[in-house]
Amino acid sequence: MEQHSKSTKKKVVAVVGGGLVGALNACYFAKRGFEVEVFESREDIRHAKVVKGRSINLALSHRGRQALKHVGMEETIVSKGIPMNARMIHSVSGKWSEIPYGKKGQYILSVDRANLNKELLTAAEKYPNTKLNFDYKLLDWSGDTGAMTFARPDGSKEHITVDLIVGCDGAFSAIRKQFLRRSRFNFSQTYIPHGYLELTMPPNNGEFAMKPNYLHIWPRNTFMMIALPNLDKTFTCTLFMPFEDFEKITTGDEVIEFFQKYFTDAIPLIGVDALQRDFFRLPAQAMVSVKCSPYHIDDKCVLMGDAAHAVVPFYGQGMNAGFEDCLVLNEVMDQFNEDFSAVLPEYSRVRVPDDHAIADLAMYNYVEMRAHVNSKWFLFRKRVDTILHTLMPKTIIPLYTMVTFTRTRYHDAVKRWHWQDKVINQGLLGCATAAILGGSYLVIKYPPDMSNVTLEKMWSRVLALKTF
Numbered sequence: 001m002e003q004h005s006k007s008t009k010k011k012v013v014a015v016v017g018g019g020l021v022g023a024l025n026a027c028y029f030a031k032r033g034f035e036v037e038v039f040e041s042r043e044d045i046r047h048a049k050v051v052k053g054r055s056i057n058l059a060l061s062h063r064g065r066q067a068l069k070h071v072g073m074e075e076t077i078v079s080k081g082i083p084m085n086a087r088m089i090h091s092v093s094g095k096w097s098e099i100p101y102g103k104k105g106q107y108i109l110s111v112d113r114a115n116l117n118k119e120l121l122t123a124a125e126k127y128p129n130t131k132l133n134f135d136y137k138l139l140d141w142s143g144d145t146g147a148m149t150f151a152r153p154d155g156s157k158e159h160i161t162v163d164l165i166v167g168c169d170g171a172f173s174a175i176r177k178q179f180l181r182r183s184r185f186n187f188s189q190t191y192i193p194h195g196y197l198e199l200t201m202p203p204n205n206g207e208f209a210m211k212p213n214y215l216h217i218w219p220r221n222t223f224m225m226i227a228l229p230n231l232d233k234t235f236t237c238t239l240f241m242p243f244e245d246f247e248k249i250t251t252g253d254e255v256i257e258f259f260q261k262y263f264t265d266a267i268p269l270i271g272v273d274a275l276q277r278d279f280f281r282l283p284a285q286a287m288v289s290v291k292c293s294p295y296h297i298d299d300k301c302v303l304m305g306d307a308a309h310a311v312v313p314f315y316g317q318g319m320n321a322g323f324e325d326c327l328v329l330n331e332v333m334d335q336f337n338e339d340f341s342a343v344l345p346e347y348s349r350v351r352v353p354d355d356h357a358i359a360d361l362a363m364y365n366y367v368e369m370r371a372h373v374n375s376k377w378f379l380f381r382k383r384v385d386t387i388l389h390t391l392m393p394k395t396i397i398p399l400y401t402m403v404t405f406t407r408t409r410y411h412d413a414v415k416r417w418h419w420q421d422k423v424i425n426q427g428l429l430g431c432a433t434a435a436i437l438g439g440s441y442l443v444i445k446y447p448p449d450m451s452n453v454t455l456e457k458m459w460s461r462v463l464a465l466k467t468f
């Protein structure tokens with residue numbers, strides 16, 4: 001491998017990690033004319049027989065789409081995605097009810113992770129100033145010189161020095177390890193007690209076994225299952241459950257017993273044999289939330305995607321936030337004329353509060369998705385939010401809409417959500433008080449013949465008073 005140095009005409013950028021964010025980032029740097037080298041520890045997934053990934057499909061939304069659009073990839077990816085307009089809630093008794101994601105026409109997309117990664121690698125490779133290096137596992141690097149050491153499959157080591165290192169090597173980033181050795185670097189990681197495992201729901205007579213344009217959810221308080229549609233008419237079902245509960249299920253019969261109790265309607269759709277077999281195919285996987293700051297070291301290195309902020313998957317934003325990272329860095333590059341010594345600190349300043357906000361929101365949704373979607377108050381509040389958003393689209397915007405269908409900065413979305421919540425709850429309290437006072441007024445003004453009064457009749461009087 002040739003030694004790269006600052007003497008090359010255009011600066012050399014090494015993107016470490018050729019996953020979703022690394023591959024997209026390579027397109028961004030290449031588009032700007034940098035010499036881009038991508039170093040990925042795995043083999044080239046475009047030629048691999050088995051692609052190991054963290055989830056089979058992902059929900060792509062507005063932020064991710066905007067980031068893809070900037071490098072001309074939006075249509076390619078969207079054309080292979082399946083729109084999901086609403087959540088479909090499956091009750092324990094097998095009843096289905098839908099909760100739309102936003103206004104009519106607003107949807108998130110179910111996309112295939114492996115295909116998305118392959119398309120992005122191919123797009124990056126189309127730039128003549130980009131080189132993809134597979135089977136390059138970063139072992140170590142120097143924050144002072146930018147020199148990196150890679151392990152090759154034959155046991156040899158290669159040393160490479162570049163102008164800028166972009167760490168896109170995921171939640172367990174080797175790049176980030178250097179940051180930990182430095183002073184004033186903040187870092188925290190939290191494993192949640194839940195793990196996840198994936199099951200496949202095959203097509204039924206060549207068609208989707210359930211309505212395809214939904215994200216199906218089976219919320220069961222302490223655990224839940226979700227299912228996203230795939231282009232081959234299968235669904236990928238993901239069961240999120242505390243590890244201690246996974247450990248209690250040890251035989252095929254226990255799997256069926258568990259599903260009979262909590263996910264009855266899914267049994268015939270997945271199939272008894274497949275359930276008994278696939279439940280034990282892989283152990284449940286862990287989920288971690290990582291926060292750190294700053295994201296850069298001098299003008300040498302920057303962390304992006306999961307390497308900077310792994311979030312739990314319950315807001316469907318991990319990849320979307322990582323893609324938006326690329327867009328934000330690009331905006332800062334414009335602002336500071338590609339001067340890394342100014343760009344990197346500014347990127348950390350702008351992006352850290354937003355990534356921390358989405359990490360917190362994802363944790364919040366971890367509770368909301370499995371517990372609150374069953375709650376009457378939650379459903380009522382969702383409906384109120386939607387009605388108010390329709391009546392006052394610029395004043396009241398549901399949190400989910402801000403996060404999923406806009407590029408409102410994540411931390412601004414959180415601030416606005418708290419403000420809206422306060423205003424709406426006060427409004428509801430006011431309405432309830434007015435209704436009670438109105439009811440009392442009616443009772444005093446028109447003393448009822450109590451022998452013939454039901455609560456229902458009284459309520460209709462109160463409603464009538466409110467209506468007029």
Ligand code: FAD
Binds near residue numbers: 018020042055170306
């Ligand atoms: P990764 O995808 O982890 O890629 C990192 C790459 O770096 C890998 O290719 C790896 O091989 C390589 N690498 C690692 N170490 C080294 C090394 N030492 N040297 C060289 N290369 C290295 N997000 C959404 O937006 N929507 C969703 O619906 C969604 N669903 C999810 C469901 C689940 C169950 C999980 C676990 C996550 C989900 N996410 C979702 C989050 C999403 O998967 C991640 O945010 C996204 O994959 C991050 O991309 P990345 O490129 O930063 O990291």
